[in-house]
Amino acid sequence: MLLLGFITHFIMCLNPYLPLWLSPVAFEFVERTTGDLPATMTDGGSTIISQVWAAMISSLQMQTYSGLLAFAALAVFLCIALAGLAYVFSLAASQDTEKRSEYECGFAPFDSATRHPFEVHFYVVGILFLIFDVEIALLFPWVLTVEASGVFSYLMMFQFVYILAVGFHYEWKRGALIWPARYSPSRLTVASAKWFSFLLLIFVTDLPVELLLLAPAVGSDVKKEKEKDTIDEDPADAGAKFKRIEKYKYTPIYGPHPENSPYHIFWAAREDACRPVFGPLAKQRPPHLDVVQNLEQTRRDHDWQRHHLLQQTEVTVFLRSYARRRWLRRLWWTRRAPYNDKKRLMLKNAPIWKRVFIYLALFVLVFLVLLALSLVWEAIAGDFHKNGKRAFFALLVKIQNHFSTTLPTFNQWERITQITFSLLMMGPWFVVRYAITHWESLAAVALIYTRLITFAFGRGSRAKVRRLWAVKWKRDKWFWDWEDWIASRGGVEWEKIPSKFHPDKGRRDEQHDEYVMYTGATNRRTWMDNWSSPFMFALLSVDEANYFLSALYPVANYGRELLVALLPELVLMAMVIYLIKVVGIELGRGRLKKALAIESLAAAQEGMVFVVWLYLLQIHFVETTAVLSGYFFWTSGIIVSKFFVAVTSLFITCASENFVRHNVRHLLEYPIMLLLAILLLLCLVGANNLITMFLCIGGFSICLYVLILFDVYARITREAAMKYFYLSAMSAGLIIFGTFLLYSATGTSMFSDLRWAFLSRADINPITSSIGLAFIILGLFFKLSAFPAHLWAVEVYEGSPAPVMAFFLLPIKMAVLLVFVRALNTAFIGLAYLWLPCVSIACAGSLLWGAFAALYERKISRFLGYASINQLGYLLLNIACDTDEAMRALYIYLLLYVIMSGGFLFVYMHARRKGRLGLLYISDFRGFAVQERVLSWSLTVFLFSSVGIPPLVGFHAKYIVLVAAMQKELFLLAGIGIAVGLLSAYYYLQFVTSFQFEEQNRVIPARCALSEDERLTVSYVEAALWISPFLGPTILPVFQVIAEAASVCAAADVAPAIGGVTVSTAGSDM
């Protein structure tokens, strides 16, 4: 206390102006502690010093500020003490020779070429520490409020820690925690520390759930009553519990036939399982079709004979008995079972017409089965279906009410049953319900199911590749060699040695890696082979979703929202975590990294198909509400927008297959980051709060820093990532500070509340709010790459890999533009006089800059960038018009832009995939028309459409935009639009002439041969693209019709905001 007094007095004497600066605090402080007002500062502040001093002394017992002061004193003391200690110790250290060396940290520089003073691991561990340390900041408020916020927050925190644990596990398995041997104290210590921390995390994550699940079930009232009925016992009797156990101890459970007891069943299974599955003792050994299978089989037999006497524990016996059942094996290990090969070959090695025939037949079959199911369902439960939706929701509400009322005593089985019911029954229910009324959606669903079924039966012909590969293996004989060699020396008991040190482990992995890299297929089966089958995938992601839902289920109002409104996002989130988990587990098992990356990308594709399907279903029963306390909005327009964003993202996911497959590195995180970015984009489309908007935008930017950098060995990607980081962080800062300024002016950040605030012309600080709006608009212009903030875009497009560039060009632009329009037209409609000029300037600038820069551009990626900036100008023209027609035109133009640019990108990436690796400049397309005659025509169609040649949809898009501008009498902007359209005709047609009429002048390096899988994909893509020039003029208007239909839906929730000043109540009651 003395020290404290000394320090405060010292500080106050040191600075005579300090009391003045502290005056508000000091006034309040004195008033709080002494009870009356302090004396005025007549004598230059000395009175107040003494008063504050006295008040401090008196308040040191238990007053509010005492803790704070103690902390301050402690901090000052610590600083001084540490500085002193450092000084003292540095006296001794300065005598050290290492200290005087070039880098005074005591290490020799690493990597002599770069001369780094530190190992990179220091940085990595530092970053990891930063992440896991800061997340704790979210735990502190929970700890403080755990009594008040109850079970819900407990479960939320469980989810949070669970995700952290998954991330930690991933980091660990990825090798981020491996410390260089020369610095580690001992291998054993590090390993045990890692295990300990992991077990601790598991314990922490599991404990709440265990308690919550078990405790209420044990203490349930119903059970107690039942027990009271059956057993009469004295509650005061201390040994009653023991007696109750005694009573049941000798009760015969299994009746007169003890051989049916699980004990006997278990031993019978064990006996059965002790017979060898493979090997000479097996009764029937299936004939093998290919050599590798034989070799592997023989090897496995050998292993098994050595193993089976040593490793007959109960667990393995039980698992073996499980594995012996053929139907189970067929379900889980289809690819591993040798006798299944014949069946698979029938599909695999069939010619294309047979495959197509089988596909179509399957489609018809599935369609008929679904139809029959729906008819049967209608016949059985027709009454239920007349108001089925209401009944279903009523059921849900009933379930939720049940949970919310019986929260303290709900038991495990009830909960599991309800959740399983709601999740598993919902999918089929939706299918059947909407299949009846919408036969076309039935067809779509049948198509998806057919796709899923064909996928489940395997992709590509692996048997053929495997047979080819087997010849090489037989020639090498590497694994026979070492076995013979060891056998000649008496043999080694490998099973006693951990598999980590198995001598052929690394070698086999290398072989497989090489094999996978050149063939694109896996020979050794991984878990992912089975897990990525869509049924398993859907089941498992539902399992993950269970975790989230079970956390949120008890809260009544969240149940329906999460189940219905946010289900696709939830499934996507579950998929991300599921992929992280699977990849982590598989890495721990030392599986093939390349195969893992490819398979997880395939899983991501299937998952995106599932998500798109969920949006399709959601379109049918969407309501206009705000969900999750109004932080997200749920209308038909938003669902339609989300559907299109999801479809575009699905395209990106499929397009990045080539990138992942042929990259030198194992891009394990690529699918995960891509899915995460897509999830955030989809959330962004539905955002109803500036904070939500900021978090989604910032989140997908963070994902994109990583996505750009995946090709880390290329210098331009590093540069692009750094530049994007710089500008993206700046724009995110602008958006969030603008949000804060608006919050400080109005006290809210909800769209609906802001709208009401600005429309009611309340007493809002005009300067703060207008600066805030300007910051937000500028930040969003950065993300859109609109005129004043567009220069980063071309450079980043040039530096990033092709699929990431497509991700920038299509879904991101779409989602950000949609939320931009919605924010302007709902939240800031009262400030239209401020943002209309901004948008107009951005529109004119983007139109002109994009067109003039694209004229002289020779690189394809930069050309695409400038062309997209130009197209964005047309989109902004609609916003500048601010009429209902313009809003509809905006949606139509957006969708058609996505289709046209998507087609262009499709051809571009397809051409790269087919072997034109160094396709960088526009002149590299020369001779394309000769080599790929039809493909070049489809490219021509897409480019003509982008120009706006009349029969194609591009003309329609530009026409309605310009007409809307004319109607609003924006003649200058419309004139710029028309002039720029002519210019764009020049540069697009220049491109067309370059690949149609000029000859190839440069040999473009070819890529390695395509795998079987890829050849199949390429043939599908080519078929689709070949059709397009012939059907182009007829198919593209179909897109136009779709776009118009969607725009009516999507503009509906924006349009009422434009005309009048009616206050929307949606969301404000939240």
Place this chain on the structure above:
Amino acid sequence: MLNTLQLQPIFLTPKPNSACVNLASNQTFLDMAPIIEQEYLHSWLTVSFSLFLIGLAGMVYNWKNFLITMMCIEIMYLGTITGFILYGIAFRDVTAAIYALLILIFAACESAVGLGLLVVARTYEDTLEMSRFVLLGG
């Protein structure tokens, strides 16, 4: 009482369904929080605005050094967080504190990825000077 809450936020709708429902109804933590008057609130706005502008200007002036740029980004977020917390106390709105936490977490994630980027650049390029990254463009 000298210090009464003179500033009423224009929009402060109660949120019965939000996660912090019990906390908001309890009001214990908010009762403990100091009361900020309107005139000092404007000075706090100046503080956070100047912090933000310092960060922004630092980003622009030190664009050549990636590390200093990242520090400036953190200063920008710091200004925002400070503002949210103080205005949350003034408006008696707990959600502002949650916003501040979310922004803090976001800033941490972004700086973690940025540090990773920095390590990559330092390892492969042996420099952090942005002016030496001139491959892109033209």
